[in-house]
Amino acid sequence: MLSDYVEVDGEEVPSQPSVELAKEPELSENGVDQEQITCATYCYHTYSDIKQRFASARSQLPLISARLKEKTEYLESTRDFMNDDAHIKAKKQLHDLTTAVDKKNNLIHGLRILLRTFDATDVEQILINHEAELKKLEVDQAAAKAGLAALPKNAAEIRDSRAKVKMEVDELEAQERAWRKELQQCGAEEKALQVWEKVHSLCLCGLSKMKEKDLQVILLNLDTALHEQGGNSHDNNAGVRFL
Numbered sequence: 001m002l003s004d005y006v007e008v009d010g011e012e013v014p015s016q017p018s019v020e021l022a023k024e025p026e027l028s029e030n031g032v033d034q035e036q037i038t039c040a041t042y043c044y045h046t047y048s049d050i051k052q053r054f055a056s057a058r059s060q061l062p063l064i065s066a067r068l069k070e071k072t073e074y075l076e077s078t079r080d081f082m083n084d085d086a087h088i089k090a091k092k093q094l095h096d097l098t099t100a101v102d103k104k105n106n107l108i109h110g111l112r113i114l115l116r117t118f119d120a121t122d123v124e125q126i127l128i129n130h131e132a133e134l135k136k137l138e139v140d141q142a143a144a145k146a147g148l149a150a151l152p153k154n155a156a157e158i159r160d161s162r163a164k165v166k167m168e169v170d171e172l173e174a175q176e177r178a179w180r181k182e183l184q185q186c187g188a189e190e191k192a193l194q195v196w197e198k199v200h201s202l203c204l205c206g207l208s209k210m211k212e213k214d215l216q217v218i219l220l221n222l223d224t225a226l227h228e229q230g231g232n233s234h235d236n237n238a239g240v241r242f243l
Helices: 034-047 050-077 086-116 120-203 213-229
Strands: 005-008 011-014
Touching: 050 120, 086 120
Parallel strands: none
Antiparallel strands: 005 011
């Protein structure tokens, strides 16, 4: 009978190297690898909030875009106040109104002389009309003077306002980019969830006896798709770890 030990250099050593058998995977009642089920379940829960995130992204993105459009339009409409054009336009408007008032005063003065010389009802009505126009011109002239005087103050206020709005625009643009990225990510993860559900179903139905390389191909393709579409923020290697 062969001995379990042999003598080597004066010492007895086992005649056969001891080999520790690999631990058999824990199987469920239907013969499915329990570790695979656990991992598939974990991955399912990783993606299970996708519908809520998708809905949130779809609702928030239009709101952010609308606010961004409003702020951008304000910056565009107040652009002229940041240069000398506004001051030049205000001075020209006041000059034109002053000229119109002077001409109207001269015309009214002439009509009054004419009315004193000739008793003409038509001339009197014309005079009344011109006096009414003069009053309106004088109101516009006063408003133009006040506007020109307040222009430096208004420009300073608008400059401060534009600085604040620009900061809001930068923040809104960052939020818009983030929500667009989230929307794209949700699209990728929604597809990933569909794949996980199929793989999970295969395991739970006891069909995990399919060749390991076939499962490996499925999951590697999944990881590749996720990577190309921005990747999974939770775990890019979750698919490979399934096996």
